Amino acid sequence: MPEQRDYRPTVFLPKTDFPMKAGLPQKEPGILARWESERIYEQVRAARKGRETFVLHDGPPYANGDMHIGHALNHVLKDMVVRTQTLLGKDAPYVPGWDCHGLPIEWKVEEQYRKKKLDKDQVPAKEFRAECRAYAQQWVDVQREQLKRLGINGDWDNPYLTMQFDSEATIVAELLKFATSGQLYRGAKPVMWSPVEKTALAEAEVEYEDIVSTQIDVAFEIVASPIPELVGAHAVIWTTTPWTIPVNQALAYGPDVLYGLYKHEDGRSYLLAAELRDQVSQRWLKDEGEIATWYGRELAGTVARHPIYNYLRHSGEGRNPSLPSSDGPGGAMDPGLRRGDEGCGSDEGCPGDEEWERALQFYAAPRPFLPGPFVTTDSGTGLVHMAPDHGEDDFELCRANGLLPQFVVEADGRYRDNWPWLPRTDARSLSVINPKFNAPDGPVCSDLREAGALLSASTDYRHSYPHSWRSKAKVIFRCTPQWFVPMDRPIDRQIPLCDAEEAIRSEQGQNHTLRQIAMAEIDRVRFVPEKGRNRIGSMVEGRPDWVLSRQRAWGVPITLFVDRESGHYLVDPEVNTRIVEAVRKEGVDAWSDENAQALLGDKYKAEAYERVVDILDVWFDSGSTHAFVLESGRWPDLKWPADLYLEGSDQHRGWFQSSLLESCATRGRAPYDAVLTHGFTMASDGKKMSKSLGNTVDPIKVMEQYGADIIRLWALTVDFTEDHRIGDEILKGVADQYRKLRNTFRYLLGALDGFDEAERLGVDEMPELERYVLALLGQFDATLRTAVADFDFNTYVRALTEFCNEDLSAFFFDIRKDSLYCDAPDDAGRRAYRTVLDTLFHALVRYAAPVLVFTTEEVWASRYPDGGSVHVLEWPEVPGAQADVALWDQLRALREKVTEAIEPLRREKIVRSSLEAEVTVPASLVPEGFSDADLAELFISGAVTRGDGPEIEVCKSGDDKCGRCWRLLPEVTEDGALCDRCSTVVAEMDALA
Structure with a gap:
């Protein structure tokens, strides 16, 4: 028997130098260097000059x-x-x-x-x-x-x-x-304040974290009320910020809240919201029954006394007869005044008597009951203590009733030395955000307990609390003079209005x-x-109004001169122009005392104006x-x-x-x-990334391991509009997705080896399968355009991946590889296929270029070494192709069923490939216009026949296999011989050899 010929050299296998292994970490820096040397950004700008403009304004990272x-x-x-x-x-x-x-x-x-x-x-x-x-x-x-x-x-x-x-x-x-x-004003309002950083913060600089705080219930003795039963009773407030009690000035009630007065086993009676009676009982209330109830609006005119007043008045050394006496409960201590540290026997380092007495009058003042629409019965006691220094609602309600902030907490969060309560050493050394300050045994709670006003104190209240975004330290509300932009003041503008504003x-x-x-x-x-x-x-x-001022050094100054007599800031166009030009020349250092007179000019005297030293938010x-x-x-x-x-x-x-x-x-x-x-990127288990947890992902290291294109592909495949995840397993999956896309380009490059314009066929000359794929390309193109318009990049990349994997690799390429490998170079079917591949190449390399920026540059250069950058190219022109897409979708569904039917024979090794399987399909499932040979090509199988039964039947073919294309056909006389097509192609090649 003569030795069979090796026909492998006669098969037109794809040829390309484009490697299967990407090696992105090694290749990408070289591509990047070439972009810089060739100034690709400028090339793109020049290529698009004069076109419709689209501007994405980059938000500044820090x-x-x-x-x-x-x-x-x-x-x-x-x-x-x-x-x-x-x-x-x-x-x-x-x-x-x-x-x-x-x-x-x-x-x-x-x-x-x-x-x-x-x-x-x-x-x-x-x-x-x-x-x-x-x-x-x-x-x-x-x-x-x-x-x-x-x-x-x-x-x-x-x-x-x-x-x-x-x-x-x-x-x-x-x-x-x-x-x-007129959109600036200087005012004192409670603002978010960082005692650690000693500056006001904007809402955007604050984040909220769960903490455990001390919660306390405090009794305020009622000294006057239009309701006789309330005089001598105690109103109860609840708070998680004990440090604010020293600057309490009022109590707020809900006008429509029902309040009850309850007799306690200690002999006193307590006022609180009836709805919260059970909650309060769990903390401390052991009542002997309800005395009476009133709605909040009936409490108007009720007045309480600050619980620390008697404590301050009757503890300490010396006596001040100018202060009013107290006949109420808790006033039985020795008369006198508490002043500073226990050892402060002289006036040196102690507040002056006049200032001390003025501050003590603060505690002697009555604490009115005020209606607060913000009061709820969700928790607490239904009565809210008001400290206008340290709360927005507190400030507004108190200001409306003539109660002003005291400014006793300093920038570092400590009470000032000349305040009558808490200037002693153990309190003065602590910031109000220090847990020790607010602890049940801390200075506030200890004094309230000694004064008989602390009803309960525990350290088990868990809640969300604001922290500085940068230092991670707790912040407080602190009333300080700041510069604001009003949100609700009509703007007297001298500039043209936009349509919305005109409306x-x-x-x-x-x-x-x-x-x-x-x-x-x-x-x-x-x-x-x-x-x-x-x-x-x-x-x-x-x-609230926008707080513009910060008390720091590194920033743009609030370049205002304030008249020392009137308190108004100077508005002068000539001065403004000088200020702007000075900053343009010298930067923020131009705003200085040394330059003040030059900036003001001859019209104004520097000594008559305060130069604002705050910087801008x-x-x-x-x-x-x-x-x-x-x-x-x-x-x-x-x-x-x-x-x-x-x-x-x-x-x-x-x-x-x-x-x-x-x-x-x-x-x-x-x-x-x-x-x-x-959204935000989370760890692979959905947890927030944290260095302390060791679950962060460093993009620099990812690029060193995988390459930048892998990060890009990950970023564009997640649903970025929501919080999303990243981790080693996720990146491995993305890398696998990348390999499939890369192999699509590698196949296209190899299959198009030697393609030139003489080989191109018109769409009308193509078989139906090629027209169908071009029709799919048109649909795919429309999907991508919509995704771009919607900024829906998850859909964009998913569609790209699915088209390459499912429509091309698993379907079109798979079916047509026989034609590519074995048909004659001038065969119309092969030319049609390569024409479509060329169209696909030019489309896909452009579609993928915004995603895989390095890989597509490598792909483009592999085919067109002197073709410039792929990133200068424009959206591809997709040829219009008509095809019965629904019919082909029906055929693809039939093809999947045939593949499933062949698979058991492959697993049992009855057949080694689908080419060895002979298939019988129900005639009812085959659309008109397709021959059995067409079906065999579509299924990549041996002979196909149509049966009357409802099931797909598969058996091993009895035909012999062609020695070149490996198809099993009746015309092949023996294994290894050639089919008619291959015989003709080989003969032509031999003749040209």
Whole structure:
């Protein structure tokens, strides 16, 4: 028997140098270096010049520390937006930026001082700010390289920084617009205050954590009331902030709450909400029955005495006859005054008598009962103690009744020395946020217990409490003089109004307020996802006035001169111009006492004005970025307003909101037309990432192990609009998904080896399968366009992956590999297939380019070494192709059933491949127009026949196998011989050899 010929050299197998193994960590830096040397960003800008503009304005990350996984997700999403808009042919520039001022940087520089045992306050402010500036610049440079490594394409050589002199000057100019239009005022209100950082905080700088606090019930003796039964009784308040009791000034009741008076076994009677009687009984109340009940509104005119009054009046040394006496319960102690530390025998270091007595009069003053609509019966006693120094509701209610803050808690959270209660050593050494201060044996509770006013104290109350976003320390409400932007004052504006603002004004017949125009803009702006509208809307609707001032050094100053006589700040366009230009020339250091007279000019005397030394809330800095980035002209490709802002969902209370308020106050509309928000990245088990838990994922290390394209693919496959996860197993799954996409490109490159235009066929000349795949491509194209318009990148990548894996690799490529390998090069069917592959290549490499930025560049260069960058290309033109998609979907369903029927024979090794299986299918399942040979090609099987039965039947074929294409056909005379097609192709090749 003659030896059989080896036909493998006659088979047209795919040829490509494109490797199966990606090696992304090694390849990506080289591609990145080439992009920089060839200035790809500038190439793209030039290619899109004059086109429709799309501007995503970059929210500034903070210049403090390495890039984390949240940075990576955020910037990949931004890059995806910019690249897909660019792919659609738009001019979509991207200018990155950084937030450089503020407490976190100042805190880090102070840490360096503390390590050297130096006091920051002893360093000249200009020198300290220079160190802050250098620190910020260092991290800008680090983060810039890390973000570039992710493949983010942008104007990295010319980013914006809030600490650039031009930026600082524009921030000052924006502030002065507020001042000119009367949108600033200085007032004393309780604000979120960090005793650790010694500054006011904005809502956006506060996060809430669960803590366990001391809860106490305190008795206030009622000394007067229109209800006779109440005189001599005790009203009971409940609080989790014992430290605020020293500045209590009133008690609040709910007008519609039913209150009961209960006789206690200790002989006293106590007033509290009837609905809370059982709760209070669990803590301390052992009552002997209800005496009477009244609704809150009947308590009007009732007056109590501060529980510490008698304690202070009757404990200590000496006597002050000018203070009123007490005949009530608890007044039986020796007369006298408590003054300072126990050993304070002289006046040295002790408060003066006059000031001391004035403060003691504070405790002698009556504590009125006031109606509080905020009072509830959810917990506590239904009566709320009011401390206007330390609560928003407290402040408003007390101010309306002539009760003003006392300002007794200092910036570090300690009570001031000249206050009559708590100046002793054991209390003075503690901040009010210290648990020891508020403990049942702490100074407040101990004194209340000694005064007979502490009814219960326990350390088991778990609740959510505000903490500083940066220092992680607890914050307090503290009443201090600050600069505010009013939310509800009509704006007297001298600038054109936007349509929304005009509508509000015409409807109301008056100037609008900042809250009104902001709410109108929230209604107009597009939010993705839609729930973002309600989130930011509820925050703006209920937010207090904007606290602009901070008591720190590193930031943009509040550049106001305040008249020392009138208290009004100076509004003079000429002075404002000098201030702005000085900052533009020298930066924030221009705002100094030395420059004050020069800034004021000849019209005003510096000694007549107070130069404000507070700095601006950094959210005002970032909220002004639209002004110095989009409007400055420094980046002429940009425009105002931005088409899109994109950040994490926490920025509804941060950058989205500060930008909205700043722009609405100065321009009458939002600086953006759409807002896209993403959730937070959690660990693989759904827990919040924490260094202490060791469950963080470092994107830099992920790039070292997998490559940047894997991070990008992960970021664009998760549902980023919700909180999402990352971890080793998740990344392994993403890497597997990447390999499948890479292999699709590898197959296309190999299958298209040698393809040229002479081989191309028109759509009308193609078989139905090719027309069907082109029709699928058209549907796929439409899906991607919709996903881009919706910023739905999860759908975009999922559709890309499914099309490549299911429609192409598992179906089209699988069926047509026989034609590719074995048909003659000039065969019309093979040419049609390769024509479609070429169309698919040009489409897929563009579709995937915004996702796999490095891989697609490698793919493009592999086929077109001199073809430039794939990222300059535009969205592909997809040929229109008509096909009966429903019919082909029916055939694909039949194909899956046939594959399932063959599988048992493969497992039992009756057949080694589907080509060896002979199939009988129900005739009723086969659409018209398809021959048995067509079906065999579709099923990649041996002979196919049609039967009358309802089931698919499979058996091993009795035909012999072609030695070249391995198909089992009746025409093959013996195993290893050639079928008619292969015989013809081989003969032609032999003739040309």
